[in-house]
Amino acid sequence: MATAVPAASLPLPRRASSPAAARRPGTPSLRKRHCAARPVAAACSPPRQHNNEEEGSGRRQVLVAGAAAGAAFLSRPNPAAFAAEAKKGFTPVTDKKVGYSFLYPFGWQEVAVQGQDKVYKDVIEPLESVSINTISTSKQDIRELGPPDKVAEALIKKVLAPPSQKTKLIEAKENEVDGRAYYTFEFTAQAPNFTRHALGAIAIANGKFYTLTTGANERRWDKMKDRLHTVVDSFRIENRI
Template structure:
């Protein structure tokens, strides 16, 4: 089984950090506006088609065609009660619950969280890797256990892997897993999705306080299931 090493040349082990990911990207304090707006692509197209400049059917027809093509693909990426994030630079997208706020955290590529319940959050991070697929790191359970202990939870917390699975989307393999991390005063129940693409090891992790898991689990599953690499 290949060891879990994420840098391209020479490979090094996943960096450790008590409390979360360790990254090399400098985080800007300016919130990036790459998340999807609160209107759909079809709204924009309809607005363009209704402008006074459209004077003939020969101009209207292409707009109708664009609308029919845009609606099915966009509908698959949106969900009521969620906001979509599209990171064109790093080539990934996901959903997060409406009301969460974006925050800047050193070492993390993107983070959204609930300001009242801080354990309710989603974070995305990237590491360089010379692997071509997530399968090269090993089976889902083994990779999940390594990530949880070395990256996703502080070293002083007791962790438990509940389940791990593998699935393919558009020819790309993703691992998903569920785990808990127990601190002295709380337990966080979390879900993660990981994959490899174009020399990058992607991780998305979302979760909530164990006491709110039953209330939040459907929304958190929607978040982790929405994670896609373009």
């Protein structure tokens, strides 16, 4: 891992209006065949004479073989179909041009927020949202910026929360998926009338610094945390097409 660099030198995204920050004062803001065919010789041979018992037994064998083949086929589904089945209650987002994908809870609505690439939020609980932002960078790997805790803390204070909010980094760690390093972190941002409990994931690829954040009101954290962790864990960066 690269040596930590001062927070001030990190090529962090500019602070932009976010689901948690763009609102009026005093209002909470917008978290994985088988083929059965008879041998040619058997197909060309004249049919044998069978008695009723043999015919019944043969039919049963055909049915069992057919059922086994069907079961084998169903046990190895299409990867995309399997992923959708395994993540019921979530909607996938894929941007092949920018090079990312993630899941968000079903029912959240897409909204336009200046400075963000995409934002989805719950219309009733506006603090429950996910946003993704990208900026250009000359770095090749997130580890070039320093260790997870230092990078996450600088990003939270400079970009993810307004200066007026009191922030606390709870955890930051490195994960490697398919040879690419991701930093994931958990933090809180306290405003005068609410506290947002949030999760983030960052990575560098394709000449871009990718930042995904999701969260919820602290009072709903216990109810939402599993879903928000699913959002962050689903975040992937792919080579751009």
